[in-house]
Amino acid sequence: MTGDVRRAGGYFLVGALSLIAPVLDGATSSRVAAITTVAPFAFVAAVALASTRGPLFELFARDSDREEGRLYGLASFALAVAGLAVLLVGFELPTAAFVASVFVLTTGNLGQMLVATRLVNPFVVVSAFVVSGMAGAIGAIFLAGTLGATTPSLPLATFFAASGALLAALIRSALHVRDDSLVLLSTGLVIWFLLELGLGATTSSTQIAVGLGLTVLLGGLAYGLGTASITGMLTGVLLALFAVVLGGYGWFVLLMTFFGIGGLASKYRYEEKLDRGIAQENEGARDSGNVLANSAVALVAVVAYAGAVHVSMDASVFRFAFAGAVAAALADTLSSEFGGLFDNPRLITTFERVEAGTDGGVTLQGVVAGLVGSGCIAGLGALFFGLAVPGTVTILAAGFVGMTVDSILGATLEGGRLDNQSVNLLATLSAGLVAGAAGLVVL
Incomplete structure (x- = not known):
């Protein structure tokens, strides 16, 4: 021994x-x-x-x-x-x-x-x-x-x-x-x-078993495919487990859609991104800081939802906040990962041409990719949360708002007062707040 x-x-x-x-x-x-x-x-x-x-x-x-x-x-x-x-x-x-x-x-x-x-x-x-x-x-x-x-x-x-x-x-x-x-x-x-939280009255044993099985499986896949580091994998698995147990299967699907598509997007044409100086560090594998920066708002929303359900409050607004934050995270990821592959980006604050990889630089292709990502989460939100057209549009718009806030903060504060993870957190927070506030109107 x-x-x-x-x-x-x-x-x-x-x-x-x-x-x-x-x-x-x-x-x-x-x-x-x-x-x-x-x-x-x-x-x-x-x-x-x-x-x-x-x-x-x-x-x-x-x-x-x-x-x-x-x-x-x-x-x-x-x-x-x-x-x-x-x-x-x-x-x-x-x-x-x-x-x-x-x-x-x-x-x-x-x-x-x-x-x-x-x-x-x-x-x-x-x-x-x-x-x-x-x-x-x-x-x-x-x-x-x-x-x-x-x-x-x-x-x-x-x-x-x-x-x-x-x-x-x-x-x-x-x-x-x-x-x-x-x-x-x-x-x-x-x-x-x-x-x-008193989960016994609202959480089934099947839900817990399925949550554990799915999160373990997807955590292993994320690490095996190189889309997450050890710390990133552990963070993602914990967040996903909370999503499915405290929220439900729909919450899990939305979060996993971000992790899956976002991780694969980071790997897409990685060598070219490396040459351009815009590649994700650690060969595209996201660490815990990156995962938390993009998912912390969603985590707070699902925990708040579970707490509201426990005290018999109307928790619908937290669905909107969750979906809006995830939509912004995916929109920003796709906008950066795909938009950075195109030349002649423009700074979002002045519209002057800047080099690829400049914080706050945007391309038309990146914006379109971001809208596709936001639309993907909005569509899943409509499917799993039962959102009508106004609610679905709200999530789509919240994703766009978060993506735009990320670019504005990147052009003005990133590299000085804020780092990239702080910018991501504030962008998803803005999207979550917009979606939650709008959700109160469209409910």
């Missing part, structure tokens, strides 16, 4: 102390529960900071710990769990969210290390983390149930565990693989939020 695997096993055992929480769930006073739940992890942190040599140090020490001469990694992990424990006993963090977040990290890391001893493919290794973390979280949730905690149904537990595992893998891949405290806190808070 390698040192990495032994260390992961040690973290797993420390994380198992979190199962003290469900034993105390409702059985003792809040003060006793707080002390009993937090104290073991505070003790582990203290021991870690005091360890400078010996078997314990050798078991848990990472390279950075050896350089510093202290088990700062273990201490950080233990203090993060203690922080979640404080939320558990003081702010009503659900026990299921507490144990799931701990076991997502510890079992995910253990599974990843076991696989990494034999395989080095990054997709396989990160998949091992997600699958192991998801399985560990599901097991922890139901083990906590046998110890006295309130637990969700198996389908919902699976959705919560999958969401937590994907988020944890994304944070580790995008930031730092050893940032345990951020992983734990982020995972716990997201699972807590999802639990509070």
Whole structure:
């Protein structure tokens, strides 16, 4: 057994102390529960900071710990769990969210290390983390149930565990693989939020199963075809999972249409784009920042939709905001990827001729391609959201507005106050707001 695997096993055992929480769930006073739940992890942190040599140090020490001469990694992990424990006993963090977040990290890391001893493919290794973390979280949730905690149904537990595992893998891949405290806190808070949405009354087990199956399949295809990096794939899979479970199949289709067509458009005549200096970085594979910049508004819309449905509000406006944001994302992508292949673009603010690839430069062919992309999303919106002609035209127009805002911001602020991802975010936000506001009129 390698040192990495032994260390992961040690973290797993420390994380198992979190199962003290469900034993105390409702059985003792809040003060006793707080002390009993937090104290073991505070003790582990203290021991870690005091360890400078010996078997314990050798078991848990990472390279950075050896350089510093202290088990700062273990201490950080233990203090993060203690922080979640404080939320558990003081702010009503659900026990299921507490144990799931701990076991997502510890079992995910253990599974990843076991696989990494034999395989080095990054997709396989990160998949091992997600699958192991998801399985560990599901097991922890139901083990906590046998110890006295309130637990969700198996389908919902699976959705919560999958969401937590994907988020944890994304944070580790995008930031730092050893940032345990951020992983734990982020995972716990997201699972807590999802639990509070009360999805049991509005989400079927079939919907969750189909969502998991489709997103995993399409995530693998995106990475295999080179249209997304590891972080981009994880981001896309998480967003797609939220779309199908929190929204529905139509929301998923619209989002996947953007990811699919947009990714392939980035690959189209890539060598020529490279020569022109307009090619997407990383051989056309989109990373997490690019995916989030184009999809964050859509994510907020689908989450808001799920929240509105939970409190029995009319959530139709969020369909418009979602479709408008996705239409703008696809319109801008196609406008850039196809329009950049043609000569003599004009700056949108002055109409003077500029070189290909100039921020804010547009071509007639690019505008037409963008309108086709926006029209594609508008048509799918009409099909899946039941939009009449005014609603469909609204989505088409919102996509055009977002594409235009992107070009104007590119010509005026990009490269100075804003980077490309910020421009994309603001463009999709403008489209989402326009579509949502217009939706209130045409509903």
